[in-house]
Amino acid sequence: MYTLTGVTKNYTRGKETVEALRGVDLTIEDGDQLVIQGPTGGGKSTLLQMIGGLDRPSSGSVELDGVDLASISEARLTRVRAEKIGIIFQSFNLIPTLTAQENVETALVPLGVKPSERRAKAAEALGSVGLGDRLTHAPSELSGGQQQRVAIARALVKNPKVLLADEPTGNLDEGTRDDIMALLEGLWREHGLTFVMVTHDSSIARRAPRLATIRKGRITLTEQQQQPRPQPQPAL
Template sequence: MTIADLEPTTPRREDEHPLYRVAGVTRTYTQKGRIVKALTGVDLDIMPGEFVTIQGPTGGGKSTLLQLLGALDTPSTGSLLLDGRELASASAKELGRIRAQEIGFVFQGFNLIPTLTATENVDMALEPLGLDRAQRRTRVAEALAHVGLDDRGDHLPTELSGGQQQRVAIARAIVKRPRVLLADEPTGNLDESMRDEILTLLESLCAEGITIIVVTHDSAVARHATRRLRLTKGVVQDITK
């Protein structure tokens, strides 16, 4: 069984409309009394099912853009649509619902709770969805099996390798059956072999219909993408070709 075989919490539309439409987005904030322009005018469409990487220098706005796409923050100006819904003016409650149901997150540091088993870490992502215990148990088992860790559910993070911990983190991201998976340097703490395993897993999830957006400094990671973006001084360029 694949993620595509499972009934999603939010119906997926099979059309040619962008999943994300970003138009004239800026993001400024104050840091130590000075104004920082993290994004200075981003225009970007991301289609359903794309595998997109975002590269660029440190401080160029990559993580800021990922936070906006993940409904963790809102633009200072401009329009940010997710499947036609305006995130820039959405309420905090609506943004929270979107994060809980439609967007999966994976981070460089895994962000697993060390005192919880793999099963318990994955299960935490289902708490906002109001599922009963049996549904949660089934979903967690399926997600761990999907990342090849069905025999590691009772292990603590310290009992797993770095690659296995990142697989748990990916299982936690996909257990809610998201439309998009956002990853910030997901292979940054892994060696080449483990990096390639994680990339293969991300590619397989993309093939099953999940839109993958990865921030990375690693050109080897970017080569796996169907579309490569570069973000420099707050402006996006498509460098796929």
């Protein structure tokens, strides 16, 4: 479970101080699906970075299972990210010189997984997102939707507790967007993930059980349609 208390984040631009987050309080239960929406510059990506341990707040606490990501050492924070948090980006962030399988394997290297086991787990993860026949393809040989599926497999191969997605459909056409969202929602249910996503797309935001709207660094929560909480399943 996440508990964010009084989270602020300030950036300095020249002589100006920008308040990206202003005293955010937020609880995210295990197995929740939460969408964060808001205008450009409103603080939504900054909030996701706090949740993912990619940045630290200027003040306040970001607790995951009772561990404050804002105050632990950098080494421990890196370990928490490697073990518990999978992240998907709008730009895919694949390494162009590696195959799909090798890109997925990169998520397992910090965990000390043996090469043979890495290869097997990566192949299984790619199969779970419909790319079992694309293991040896480079990113340049894949469509945008296929590249995002590789990125999803990379995020899930380590069996994380939390899946974070920053505009995961922003570079995709409408049809591919719907396919990727169906895949993500299916994986959320299947694996019992805590799923937090940033999107500017209102049609996607309306599908989530919980919506956090953030404007000028302040958050408003809306409970939307009720969906059954997923039950955790065995690892990939």
